[in-house]
Amino acid sequence: MAGLYKSDYENPVIRWIDTRLPIFSLMQKEYGTFPTPRNFNYFWNFGALALVTLVIMMATGIFLAMNYSPNTGLAFDSVQRIMRDVNYGWLLRYTHQNGASMFFMVVYIHIFRGFYYGSYKYPRELLWMIGVVILLLMMATAFMGYVLPWGQMSYWGATVITNLFSAIPVIGQTVVTWLWGGFSVDNPTLNRFFSLHYLLPFVLFGVVFLHVVALHITGSNNPLGIEVKTPQDTLPFHPYYTIKDSVGLCVFLIVFAVFVFFVPHTLGDPNNFIPANPLQTPADIVPEWYFLPFYAILRSVPNKLGGVTLMFASILVLFVLPWLDTSPVRSARFRPLYRPFIFVLVLSLFALGAVGAHKPEGLWVVLGRVCTAYYFLHFLVILPVLGVLERPLPLPESISRPVLGPPGGGGPMPAGAAAKPMEKS
Amino acid sequence: MAEPLAAATTAQHGQPDIVSKRDFLKLVTISGAAIGAGAFAWPFIASMNPSRDVLALSSVEVDLTPVQAGQGITVVWRGKPIFVRHRTEAEIKEAVDTPLQAMIEPVPDADRVKPGHAQWIVVIGICTHLGCVPLGNKPTDPRGDYGGWFCPCHGSQYDTAGRVRHGPAPLNLFLPPYAFESDTKIRIG
Numbered sequence: 001m002a003g004l005y006k007s008d009y010e011n012p013v014i015r016w017i018d019t020r021l022p023i024f025s026l027m028q029k030e031y032g033t034f035p036t037p038r039n040f041n042y043f044w045n046f047g048a049l050a051l052v053t054l055v056i057m058m059a060t061g062i063f064l065a066m067n068y069s070p071n072t073g074l075a076f077d078s079v080q081r082i083m084r085d086v087n088y089g090w091l092l093r094y095t096h097q098n099g100a101s102m103f104f105m106v107v108y109i110h111i112f113r114g115f116y117y118g119s120y121k122y123p124r125e126l127l128w129m130i131g132v133v134i135l136l137l138m139m140a141t142a143f144m145g146y147v148l149p150w151g152q153m154s155y156w157g158a159t160v161i162t163n164l165f166s167a168i169p170v171i172g173q174t175v176v177t178w179l180w181g182g183f184s185v186d187n188p189t190l191n192r193f194f195s196l197h198y199l200l201p202f203v204l205f206g207v208v209f210l211h212v213v214a215l216h217i218t219g220s221n222n223p224l225g226i227e228v229k230t231p232q233d234t235l236p237f238h239p240y241y242t243i244k245d246s247v248g249l250c251v252f253l254i255v256f257a258v259f260v261f262f263v264p265h266t267l268g269d270p271n272n273f274i275p276a277n278p279l280q281t282p283a284d285i286v287p288e289w290y291f292l293p294f295y296a297i298l299r300s301v302p303n304k305l306g307g308v309t310l311m312f313a314s315i316l317v318l319f320v321l322p323w324l325d326t327s328p329v330r331s332a333r334f335r336p337l338y339r340p341f342i343f344v345l346v347l348s349l350f351a352l353g354a355v356g357a358h359k360p361e362g363l364w365v366v367l368g369r370v371c372t373a374y375y376f377l378h379f380l381v382i383l384p385v386l387g388v389l390e391r392p393l394p395l396p397e398s399i400s401r402p403v404l405g406p407p408g409g410g411g412p413m414p415a416g417a418a419a420k421p422m423e424k425s
Numbered sequence: 426m427a428e429p430l431a432a433a434t435t436a437q438h439g440q441p442d443i444v445s446k447r448d449f450l451k452l453v454t455i456s457g458a459a460i461g462a463g464a465f466a467w468p469f470i471a472s473m474n475p476s477r478d479v480l481a482l483s484s485v486e487v488d489l490t491p492v493q494a495g496q497g498i499t500v501v502w503r504g505k506p507i508f509v510r511h512r513t514e515a516e517i518k519e520a521v522d523t524p525l526q527a528m529i530e531p532v533p534d535a536d537r538v539k540p541g542h543a544q545w546i547v548v549i550g551i552c553t554h555l556g557c558v559p560l561g562n563k564p565t566d567p568r569g570d571y572g573g574w575f576c577p578c579h580g581s582q583y584d585t586a587g588r589v590r591h592g593p594a595p596l597n598l599f600l601p602p603y604a605f606e607s608d609t610k611i612r613i614g
Contacts (some may be wrong), residue, residue: 059469060469062470063472063473066472066473067472081476081478084477085476085478085479086472086476086477086479087468087471087472087474087476087477088467088469088471088472089472091475092466092468092472093470185565247456371580
C-alpha cells in the first residue's frame with residue numbers, strides 16, 4: 001500500500017477517496033474526536049457563530065452582486081431594484097446589511113472572550129494576531145461594502161475614511177488621489193471598492209482557515225485558563241460541542257431574524273436613503289455603530305495626524321497584547337485586580353461608542369478624551385504593571401477536578417462521557 | 426424507567442430492531458436542520474428567476490398598418506425577435522395547399538394563424554435547431570426554397586407559415602401568445 005494513506009474507513013467508496021485524499025480522516029480528527037476542554041461556557045460559541053455569519057455574508061453577497069451595478073449612475077437605483085423587483089431581494093439585502101452588524105457583534109464578543117479568559121497568552125499569541133488581521137480585514141470589507149449603495153452616508157463615509165490617509169506627511173494627498181483614482185470619490189472609486197469588497201471576504205476566509213489551523217495546534221483555551229493535562233479534561237468535539245454550538249446558533253439566528261424581519265433599519269442611518277450628492281454633506285454624519293468607538297478616538301485628538309495615528313494604534317496595539325500582559329495567569333476568574341479593569345475597559349468602549357454617536361460638544365469631548373486615555377492606559381500601563389503587582393487566586397489542579405468535584409462526589413457529566421476518555425489514557 | 430433505559434442500551438449494541446431515544450433525537454435534529462437549510466436556500470434560488478421589472482416587460486403592442494403584403498417586421502418581445510409577416514395571396518394559398526406529409530412537424534396552416542387573419546403570420550424568430558435568428562424577414566434576404574425563412578447557421582429552411590421544411594431544425598418556429606386587438610393591431614404576450 002505504498003503511497004496510500006492508511007485509512008480506518010471500511011466503506012469502499014469512502015475508503016477509496018480517503019486513502020488518496022484523507023479528508024474523511026482529517027474531518028474526523030479535527031471535528032469528530034478532536035479533544036476539547038470539557039468546561040466551555042457559551043462564550044466559546046462565538047467563533048463558530050462568526051464563521052457561520054461569514055458564510056451567510058458571502059452567500060447573500062454573491063447573490064446581491066448578481067443584481068448590483070457598480071456605476072455611480074446606476075448603483076443607487078440598482079439597490080432599490082433589488083429591494084422592490086428582485087424575488088426575495090429585500091431578504092437578501094436586509095440579511096446582508098444586518099449581517100454586517102451581526103458579524104461585528106459576534107466578533108466583538110469573541111474578542112471580549114479572549115480578553116477575559118486570557119486567550120491571547122502563550123502559546124496562542126499567533127492565533128490571536130491572526131485574529132487581529134481578521135478584524136482589520138473585516139473593517140476594510142465592511143467599510144467598502146457600505147459605500148456600494150451610493151447613498152449620502154456611503155459617499156461621505158468613503159470621502160472621510162479615504163481622507164484619513166491625507167494625514168500622512170508629504171505623500172498623503174498623492175496616496176488619497178491614488179485610492180480614489182481621481183480627484184474626488186467618483187466612479188473609479190466605486191468600481192474598485194466593489195471589486196475589493198468581493199475579493200476581501202475570500203481573503204478573510206483564507207485567514208480564518210489559518211486561525212482555525214493555529215487553534216487546532218495549540219488547542220482551545222477554556223474558562224479556567226489552565227492547560228489540558230489528562231484526557232479526563234477533554235470531551236470529543238462531536239457530539240458534545242457540535243450540539244452546544246448548534247444550541248447557540250439557534251439563539252443567534254433568532255436574534256438575527258428579529259433584526260432582518262422586524263427592525264431592519266434600526267442599525268442603519270436614514271441619510272443613506274438619499275442618493276449620493278458630492279455637493280452636500282449630511283448635517284449629522286456618523287459611521288455605523290461598530291465603528292463608533294474608533295471614530296470617537298479619532299475625534300478626541302485635536303490634531304489631524306494625531307487623531308488618525310491614535311485610531312489606527314487602537315487596533316494595532318492588540319497585536320502586541322500578548323506581550324503587554326505580563327501576568328502568567330490567563331483567566332480573569334483568578335485575577336482579582338485584572339477583572340475590574342477589564343470591565344472598565346468594556347465600559348470605556350461603550351462610552352466611546354456613545355461619544356462617537358453624538359456631536360463633539362461640551363461634556364462629550366471630555367468623556368471621549370478620558371475614555372481614549374483609559375483605552376491606551378489599560379493596554380500600555382495597567383496590563384504590564386498588573387502582572388507584577390497582582391496576587392492571583394490559587395489555580396485549580398486540573399480542568400476535570402472543579403468540574404467533577406472531589407473524587408467519588410459525582411458531577412454534572414454523564415458517566416459514560418467521563419469514562420470514555422479515561423479508557424484511552 | 427428501567428424498561429426504556431435497557432432498550433436504549435441494547436440498541437447501542439447494534440440491534441437495529443429497537444429504536445432508541447437517541448436515534449429519534451438524531452432523526453429529528455437532522456430533519457430539522459435539512460428543512461432549515463432548504464428554507465434558507467429557497468430565496469437564493471428564487472432570486473435568480475425573472476424579477477418583477479423583467480416580468481412587467483412581458484407584453485408588447487404592434488401596429489400592423491405600415492407592413493405591406495410580402496414584407497415582414499421584427500419586433501422585440503422578452504428580448505427575443507418576433508417576426509410579423511404580411512403574406513401575399515399566393516403565399517397563403519401555397520401554405521394552405523402544401524400536403525402535411527411533406528413536413529417535418531406536420532401542422533395545417535390554419536393552426537399557425539389566427540382565424541380571419543390568414544395574411545398575418547407571427548412567429549418567434551429563433552431557429553429551433555440551435556437558436557440563431559433566421560434570415561428572410563426582409564424581401565431582400567434569402568428565404569430558402571420554401572419562401573419563408575432561411576437560417577444562416579446550419580441551413581434550416583422554413584415555409585411562409587414558419588414550418589420547418591428542411592433540417593437540421595427539428596420543430597416549426599414557435600408561436601408567441603398574441604391576440605388581435607383590432608384588425609391592424611396585435612398584442613404579443
